[in-house]
Amino acid sequence: MSDLTSKGPLRLGIAGLGTVGIGAVKIVQRHADLLARRAGRPVVITAVSARNRTKDRGADLSAYAWEDDAVALAQRDDIDVFVEVMGGSDGPAKAATEAAIAAGKDVVTANKALLALHGQALAEVAEAKGVSLRFEAAVAGGIPVIKALTEGLAANAIRRVMGVMNGTCNYILTRMENAGLPYDEVFEEARQLGYLEADPTLDVGGIDAGHKLALLSAIAFGTRVSFDKVELEGIQRITIEDIRAAADMGYRIKLLGVAQMTGRGLEQRMSPCLVPADSPLGQLQGGTNMVVLEGDSVGQIVLRGAGAGEGPTASAVMGDVIDIARGFAEPVFGQPAAGLAEPVPALVTAPAPYYLRMALLDKPGALAKVAAALGDAGISIHRMRQYDHSDTSAPVLIVTHRTTGSDIAHAIERFGATGVVQGTPVAIRIEEV
Amino acid sequence: MSDLTSKGPLRLGIAGLGTVGIGAVKIVQRHADLLARRAGRPVVITAVSARNRTKDRGADLSAYAWEDDAVALAQRDDIDVFVEVMGGSDGPAKAATEAAIAAGKDVVTANKALLALHGQALAEVAEAKGVSLRFEAAVAGGIPVIKALTEGLAANAIRRVMGVMNGTCNYILTRMENAGLPYDEVFEEARQLGYLEADPTLDVGGIDAGHKLALLSAIAFGTRVSFDKVELEGIQRITIEDIRAAADMGYRIKLLGVAQMTGRGLEQRMSPCLVPADSPLGQLQGGTNMVVLEGDSVGQIVLRGAGAGEGPTASAVMGDVIDIARGFAEPVFGQPAAGLAEPVPALVTAPAPYYLRMALLDKPGALAKVAAALGDAGISIHRMRQYDHSDTSAPVLIVTHRTTGSDIAHAIERFGATGVVQGTPVAIRIEEV
Numbered sequence: 001m002s003d004l005t006s007k008g009p010l011r012l013g014i015a016g017l018g019t020v021g022i023g024a025v026k027i028v029q030r031h032a033d034l035l036a037r038r039a040g041r042p043v044v045i046t047a048v049s050a051r052n053r054t055k056d057r058g059a060d061l062s063a064y065a066w067e068d069d070a071v072a073l074a075q076r077d078d079i080d081v082f083v084e085v086m087g088g089s090d091g092p093a094k095a096a097t098e099a100a101i102a103a104g105k106d107v108v109t110a111n112k113a114l115l116a117l118h119g120q121a122l123a124e125v126a127e128a129k130g131v132s133l134r135f136e137a138a139v140a141g142g143i144p145v146i147k148a149l150t151e152g153l154a155a156n157a158i159r160r161v162m163g164v165m166n167g168t169c170n171y172i173l174t175r176m177e178n179a180g181l182p183y184d185e186v187f188e189e190a191r192q193l194g195y196l197e198a199d200p201t202l203d204v205g206g207i208d209a210g211h212k213l214a215l216l217s218a219i220a221f222g223t224r225v226s227f228d229k230v231e232l233e234g235i236q237r238i239t240i241e242d243i244r245a246a247a248d249m250g251y252r253i254k255l256l257g258v259a260q261m262t263g264r265g266l267e268q269r270m271s272p273c274l275v276p277a278d279s280p281l282g283q284l285q286g287g288t289n290m291v292v293l294e295g296d297s298v299g300q301i302v303l304r305g306a307g308a309g310e311g312p313t314a315s316a317v318m319g320d321v322i323d324i325a326r327g328f329a330e331p332v333f334g335q336p337a338a339g340l341a342e343p344v345p346a347l348v349t350a351p352a353p354y355y356l357r358m359a360l361l362d363k364p365g366a367l368a369k370v371a372a373a374l375g376d377a378g379i380s381i382h383r384m385r386q387y388d389h390s391d392t393s394a395p396v397l398i399v400t401h402r403t404t405g406s407d408i409a410h411a412i413e414r415f416g417a418t419g420v421v422q423g424t425p426v427a428i429r430i431e432e433v
Numbered sequence: 434m435s436d437l438t439s440k441g442p443l444r445l446g447i448a449g450l451g452t453v454g455i456g457a458v459k460i461v462q463r464h465a466d467l468l469a470r471r472a473g474r475p476v477v478i479t480a481v482s483a484r485n486r487t488k489d490r491g492a493d494l495s496a497y498a499w500e501d502d503a504v505a506l507a508q509r510d511d512i513d514v515f516v517e518v519m520g521g522s523d524g525p526a527k528a529a530t531e532a533a534i535a536a537g538k539d540v541v542t543a544n545k546a547l548l549a550l551h552g553q554a555l556a557e558v559a560e561a562k563g564v565s566l567r568f569e570a571a572v573a574g575g576i577p578v579i580k581a582l583t584e585g586l587a588a589n590a591i592r593r594v595m596g597v598m599n600g601t602c603n604y605i606l607t608r609m610e611n612a613g614l615p616y617d618e619v620f621e622e623a624r625q626l627g628y629l630e631a632d633p634t635l636d637v638g639g640i641d642a643g644h645k646l647a648l649l650s651a652i653a654f655g656t657r658v659s660f661d662k663v664e665l666e667g668i669q670r671i672t673i674e675d676i677r678a679a680a681d682m683g684y685r686i687k688l689l690g691v692a693q694m695t696g697r698g699l700e701q702r703m704s705p706c707l708v709p710a711d712s713p714l715g716q717l718q719g720g721t722n723m724v725v726l727e728g729d730s731v732g733q734i735v736l737r738g739a740g741a742g743e744g745p746t747a748s749a750v751m752g753d754v755i756d757i758a759r760g761f762a763e764p765v766f767g768q769p770a771a772g773l774a775e776p777v778p779a780l781v782t783a784p785a786p787y788y789l790r791m792a793l794l795d796k797p798g799a800l801a802k803v804a805a806a807l808g809d810a811g812i813s814i815h816r817m818r819q820y821d822h823s824d825t826s827a828p829v830l831i832v833t834h835r836t837t838g839s840d841i842a843h844a845i846e847r848f849g850a851t852g853v854v855q856g857t858p859v860a861i862r863i864e865e866v
Contacts, residue, residue: 023730027588027730031588031590034588034590035587035588037655037768037769037772038587038588038767038768039587040763040764040769136585142730142731142732142734143734144580144581144584144585144586144734147577147580147581147584147585148577148580148581148585151577151580151584151752151755151756151761152569152577152580152581152749152752153577153748153752154468154471154472154751154752154755154756155460155464155467155468155471155747155748155751155752155754155755156748157464157467222470278716280713280716280737283711283713283716295748296744297456297460297575297744297745297747297748297751298575298738298739298744298745298748298749299575299738299739299742299744299745300738300739301575301576301577301736301737301738302735302736302737302738303734303735303736303737304713304734304735304736304737305731305732305733305734305735306731306732306733309732311729311730311731311732312730312731312732314588314730315586315588315589315728315730315731316585316731318587318588318730319584319585319586319587319588321588322584322587322588323584323587326761326762326763327760327761327762328584328759328760328761328763329759329760330473330759330761331473334471335470335471336470336473339470
């Protein structure tokens with residue numbers, strides 16, 4: 001760990017000169033005085049590293065030593081903090097982070113995939129080595145949510161963590177609703193705007209947001225990061241019909257992460273959910289992120305802000321750097337990594353109301369048969385709407401009282417036997433926020 | 434400062450056993466294991482102090498030493514952290530805080546009045562002595578906003594800080610709107626519910642919220658706490674007519690704090706403002722608090738949660754305690770107090786649109802005369818509505834384009850000369866959020 005008593009400059013090595021890396025460079029260059037006053041010592045960049053040295057990145061890097069190899073950067077004697085903003089869960093990012101820790105450097109990373117998959121191992125070696133590994137920028141961009149959860153709410157038993165943490169998915173869903181466009185068309189639009197990862201499944205499949213949820217969950221519940229136990233479902237099956245129908249019933253559809261410790265174990269889900277249209281989560285438009293933290297003393301805290309982009313992400317990276325400059329040191333996930341328990345995943349998710357949409361054939365007694373099938377599955381109906389007929393079928397929307405996913409699955413099976421339901425009904429959980 | 438290398442228990446002395454103090458006691462008793470894991474050492478209470486020893490406070494205090502005198506508590510050898518939750522800007526709270534600092538104790542306080550009036554002096558002595566003085570609970574209850582601003586957003590030049598930070602005022606304003614009741618009636622209701630301070634002017638006069646704004650402002654802009662330079666206006670003049678009229682135009686009235694550094698100096702205002710009804714601030718109901726932080730890199734961050742109450746406030750107090758247990762040490766206002774500049778107050782507030790409500794006499798050309806008076810004052814009209822006449826006058830609402838408070842004052846003077854405006858028009862700033 002850097003020597004704090006001397007209060008010499010804190011020297012950064014930045015690996016990765018994409019949007020976030022260049023954003024961090026710009027902050028250091030623009031705010032040298034401000035950073036020094038707030039950090040208690042100058043914050044300087046000593047060396048940088050990226051794949052292509054000759055590319056023009058819109059910032060003057062000539063004063064910094066250059067390394068082609070991030071591992072070499074991580075091991076330089078003249079850096080105190082290794083800033084990893086390369087991305088990628090394995091390969092150079094992982095190798096360089098491990099090298100930095102082994103060399104006794106503090107590490108600041110924006111890499112959610114790296115930590116979601118290797119966070120436990122990295123935390124254990126960092127803590128054994130006595131260095132910091134901070135990752136505010138990895139979750140919800142500029143929103144200081146890791147800090148709020150790890151430090152601000154540290155005196156709370158956390159009950160639930162929820163979040164809309166993938167701006168691209170939220171952009172797609174709100175754009176579908178506002179413009180009345182189908183998923184495929186908005187997806188293509190998002191691709192052309194450069195909003196999608198090279199592998200778009202990372203976004204629309206919920207993987208990126210799932211990584212973030214797994215990190216929050218580890219801090220909140222004192223369990224090992226367990227991304228492999230996050231129930232993942234993306235937004236690909238969400239249709240404009242469901243968005244409209246949900247709106248009709250007073251809801252919006254969000255790709256929502258929920259982590260909660262229940263009597264049955266740890267529940268971690270990242271999936272499309274309905275939330276009330278007038279709730280803070282429901283009103284979230286476009287690329288903005290929102291995280292909801294619920295603690296036994298504090299009640300509900302809602303944090304909202306930009307989830308991505310050069311400025312917000314670099315703000316989070318540099319906030320971590322300033323914490324390190326100030327000498328703040330804490331376990332990576334807020335308590336010693338070696339003591340984190342392997343979570344027992346909840347096999348059954350907590351009961352919730354569900355939204356059902358189906359096409360009912362125009363036959364006498366059709367609605368009664370559907371209602372009876374629900375009753376047989378132990379599900380009671382909170383609200384039901386039948387819309388204008390087409391030639392042969394009528395759209396029906398149902399909001400149930402609280403029930404379980406497996407009861408819903410049973411009911412949908414029973415619908416088959418009624419002979420009045422056309423195609424497969426859509427079922428989406430309604431999260432009580 | 435407590436010896437951190439030993440990692441012995443961190444020993445608290447709690448001065449004040451009202452709602453917040455007892456809340457902190459309950460957290461220590463309920464979450465001993467959780468606190469020890471997260472703080473890296475046990476957190477224990479050694480001694481407590483309050484005015485009345487015999488009162489039943491709903492918590493078992495028998496294991497703690499008792500002091501009648503908070504100063505004596507602050508000086509005990511067996512405490513590391515002095516937790517000041519007595520309240521009051523002077524008297525025992527100030528004396529005991531000073532005594533604790535002089536005795537080399539770290540201090541955690543929930544006392545906004547103390548810090549708003551004596552923060553600079555206390556910070557200087559605390560920093561000279563090398564002890565922490567933390568005050569998360571003093572601003573916006575359970576919302577970790579001091580942490581977000583001082584640490585999370587430390588790499589940003591802050592542009593503006595806004596907040597609804599007095600739950601009682603927000604309760605009164607939202608209750609007036611929702612129940613259609615006049616101010617006096619809701620004020621009386623709030624008093625009977627125990628929502629008001631003994632001196633209600635602290636709440637409805639905006640003083641309590643002004644204290645909080647002054648603290649945020651010092652951190653945000655690196656200036657000395659200067660509560661005496663906060664432009665203060667309470668909610669006492671807000672009528673149900675204005676609340677209804679604002680709603681008609683798409684706004685809500687909030688007691689809103691705004692601090693921003695402008696080319697003309699530091700602007701600090703705590704006053705009723707109109708905000709768009711569909712904005713996060715506009716949608717804030719009841720006693721909830723909201724703080725908006727705007728930084729040059731991070732953009733806009735919105736934080737929302739309970740602004741008062743046993744659990745939320747104690748959560749903030751204990752969050753500070755855990756930070757101290759972890760060894761976090763930083764200047765009180767985020768940079769050395771001795772270097773904080775005396776702010777130059779902006780004599781003119783930044784231009785904004787204004788809402789005007791007036792009663793227009795039923796005379797030919799009346800509206801034209803008002804419009805002309807506005808034009809003569811250099812104010813252009815964005816929207817205007819005239820409502821149904823009573824016998825002799827008609828309510829008129831005007832939303833202006835951006836203008837200044839002094840131009841509005843000039844226009845109101847000119848209205849007098851028109852002979853068509855009955856009584857004094859109401860003018861309220863519309864804050865662009």
